[in-house]
Amino acid sequence: MKKSITIMQPATAALLAAVLLSACNVAPKYEQPPLAVPETLSPGAGTPVIASEASLAFAQAQTWIQDAQLREVVALALSHNRDLRVAIENIERARAQYGISRADLLPSVNAQTQASRTRIAEDLSSTGRSSVNNQFTAQLGFASYEIDFWGRVRNLNEAALQSFLQSEDNQQNVQIALVADVTNAWLNLAADKARLQLAKVTLEAREKSYELTKKIFDIGSTSGLVLAQNLSTVETARGDVAAFTSQVDRSRNALQLLVGGPVPANLLPAESLMSSSSGGATALLPSPEGLPSSLLLQRPDLQAAEHNLRIMNANIGAARAAMFPTISLTSSLGTGSNELNGLFGGGNSTWSFVPLIRIPIFDAGRLQAGVQVAESNQRTAVAQYDKAVQTAFREVSDVLADRAQWSERLRAQEAMVQATQKTFDLSEARFTSGADNYLTVLDAQRSLYAAQQTLLTLRLAEQINRVTLWKALGGREAVAQS
Template identity: 40%
Template sequence: MNRFALILISLTAGCSMAPKYVQPEPPVPPAWPVGDAYLKQSGEMPPVVSYRDLFTDSRLQQIIEQALLNNRDLRIAAANIASARAQYRVNRANILPQINTSAGYTYSDNATNRNTGGNTGFSNSGSRYTADVGTTAFELDLFGRLRSLSDAALQRYFGTEAAARSTRLTLVGDIADAWLTYAADQSLLKIAQDTATSAERSVKLTRLRLEGGIAPRTDVRQAEQVLATAQADLAEQRTAIAQDINALQLLVGAPVDPALLPPSIEEVTGAVLELPAGLDSSILLRRPDVMQAEYELRAANAEIGAARAAMFPRISLTGLASLASTALSSLFTGGAFSYSAGADVSYSIFSGGGARAGVAQSKAQRDAALATYEKAIQSAFREVADALARRGTINDQFRANRNRVEAAADTYRLTDARYRGGIDTFLSSLDAQRSLYSARRSDIATQLVRASNLVSLYRALGGDALIEEQRQ
């Protein structure tokens, strides 16, 4: 009978009452949007590449590598992984019996007998040695409650690793954006300097013309307005560049070598290569944040099994082996040995529906995790679609802005020459100068958007070879 019970226990232990996990279908279209705003995509699955394959400038690569070593968010993520791993081990250990051992020594003296000289026929005086080893309240996991909790902890550990990969992916993209923004601000600073220099010449020229009786005082005041505007923009760009450096240093977690910073956005136009998006939106399932949401869904699914198992009786085993003797030399003899074993069964006859409510709660949490997972996929789809829409139109915008700069520059040269020749008013030259200034700034902004769009697509697709290697 005992052997049959042991066989039955071994067969039923570890059975899970959790629902079978089935990966939900992605709640997004199978392909990316098409239309006038989108480039035609290749039908191939985008490769899993390293950031080094896309960010080709060695200066940017060095900054990213420095950040991967020093960034505090990555250190926090690493600590969270260690904590989740330890929590899984704690839950896993609950499945196994905990064996404890103890040893003791006591000495007692019957003071009454010693003082009166009496003899009662027995003595309470002397030494006593004990040694115990055993397990207490080891729960037989007949219905898989402990295993379900262990599996939930394991899935959350995996989710924490995915969160760390997401942090790394975001960090790489943020550094690339900050580096490009610094380059654009350097270009805007040069434009402001050029405009201020040109405005200073205009002020000097109009003052000379005023002193010669050729130009009215309004020309001088208008030229001074352009100069003041350029000087204000110059101060603003200096502030922006200083703040760009501060942002980079925060991301890197250490000072950034000035030699690694780009001098202009024009100089780093080809620093970011294109990553083909492909036609199949299922690539979103490899994004770290989507994977993290799925691991949380798996954990919630496992917790349903733990809640269901909690509705059934719990069986706990207790075993104790003891050695006791009045002499240390005879402690390990056969006569000093004793043992005991027992089993306890606990079951709540009435709990006011608490156990069923626990199952209902775990199912509701699973439903919430499912909705979170689906929303993560939908948000990822939107990010990729937005990046593709911007990518499909940015080159047209860039060419149009370049044509605008060329036309504005030519207009300014002609109107300025006509003003100097006394043919046009200074107002015409002033308007042309302002148009050129605006066109040049718009051109820089477009170049930044075009480069940042490639960074956004890299981040939205969520595939980095180094990240994938860490996952494996």
């Protein structure tokens, strides 16, 4: 009886341990992420975000961005943009997947212990009496390790490696696109604030003109038609002020979405940034003639496309290897006993060695079709790579074609603004002296306002062209200056 109690104690402990472990859960506790938006929907609400030191260092190295405020905004985006976070996590996933593939090159060694207690009934026993048997084993070995004669596992490992490298290039491409998008959004906000400022100045000038016209009307020196026409220009300008005020808020929201949070007010662009032809937030060196097309191969998107080619090529090797015999090994080395205290005693060692050869004989063409699919994917990847190179070539060529004419276009539009300003001043003077009607003033006023707005639009487009050139060349600092 005492012996039976001693034997039952390990079984009872094992049962208790199994019950306790069944209640364990190693999954992380779910916590709803905090809302990444301000508590209120009012414009400019929320606590401004802060950039990390690494992002600040990267942004300060972007010497092609002249404006210090813009560089800090770029750093904020690099720290908090969600698309960039997704790209970074894709790298981590690809790195882990590559680690799994590398592990397949080596056998997995596992340790296993087992204990069993069995009662045999009297009718089933060879002695005619019931009995209780104990068995304890401990083993160390590996299962189903494939000997890679034909390179199937090596090719799958190569495909995983290229996928990891491709994810790094994709992340770099996302980062370049993010810097360009943030710069463009910041410049658009600057242009909208400049348009709003122009609309306010125009409204103020037209209100003064209306007051002057009303005084002339009160003394009977002009008609009610002229007064009404003058008032219409005032209300038109007032409507523009309201429209551009709304546009500024929308542009600020677009910038904050790219950044990933509210942007500090001191980092927002000033109204005067786009109002001066001598200013500018970006600067690029004049591009030399005859840039080699091979320069484009350094673009991250093209490097990612090339890694995809290597993935498809490795998949062909894996598909072809699957058509050959597969040799797998399973082996173990251990010890066994019917008593726990004799488990590691002499003469109780055990071992097994199980080689397995799988030879494909008939699969209705499945393996051959798999090779054909892999080869078709590889040809598709080649076509996609060629298209990506051609697209990159066109993007750079288009940007350079526009870049060559921007100086002339800006000079022509600035001259247009000066000419329409002079026309407006002369027509207003002639109307005030009674030498001309107000329709001439209205026409000159509208022409001047349109020319000023067009100039702001051209200045914005010229700045965006510089950003696009930097992006099209793969974010190369070789074309930048401080």
